[in-house]
Amino acid sequence: MSTWTYRPGCVEREWYIIDANDLVLGRLATRAASVLRGKHRPQFTPHADCGDHVIVINAANVRVTGRKELQKIYYRHSGYAGGLKSITLEKQRQQHPERVIELAIKGMLPKNPLGRQMFKKLKVYAGNDHPHAAQQPKTLSLD
Numbered sequence: 001m002s003t004w005t006y007r008p009g010c011v012e013r014e015w016y017i018i019d020a021n022d023l024v025l026g027r028l029a030t031r032a033a034s035v036l037r038g039k040h041r042p043q044f045t046p047h048a049d050c051g052d053h054v055i056v057i058n059a060a061n062v063r064v065t066g067r068k069e070l071q072k073i074y075y076r077h078s079g080y081a082g083g084l085k086s087i088t089l090e091k092q093r094q095q096h097p098e099r100v101i102e103l104a105i106k107g108m109l110p111k112n113p114l115g116r117q118m119f120k121k122l123k124v125y126a127g128n129d130h131p132h133a134a135q136q137p138k139t140l141s142l143d
Contacts, residue, residue: 005045006043006044006045011043013052016055020056023063023142025063025064028101032054032101032105032122033109036054037051038052048114049114056124057130062097074103
């Protein structure tokens with residue numbers, strides 16, 4: 001009896017599109033991260049990138065529950081002493097609405113070179129337009 005293992009050249013990547021209009025941020029992020037990682041495939045292999053490409057449109061219209069709009073804070077550090085910067089979800093949405101979804105999904109991927117490779121297959125757009133029509137993306141529902 002031999003066990004089949006996944007090789008990177010074996011998978012044919014597909015493109016999926018998610019309309020984030022009135023979707024809850026966390027539920028959207030978990031589904032997108034699962035598709036990017038390849039967990040929806042029967043040949044999922046944890047040590048290989050067997051996921052698909054994901055396009056998220058209408059990122060500016062994503063919904064959050066509770067009081068996260070005012071209470072959720074994103075932190076980053078410049079590397080210098082006293083270089084901690086913070087921004088609330090409300091201001092982040094006004095300045096860079098794509099980053100809200102990108103950071104939520106990035107936090108659900110592995111923190112290693114494989115996770116960074118998976119993250120490159122994510123494309124997020126604030127509006128309804130995207131330049132990936134030639135890839136003929138399939139609509140991904142969050143059921």
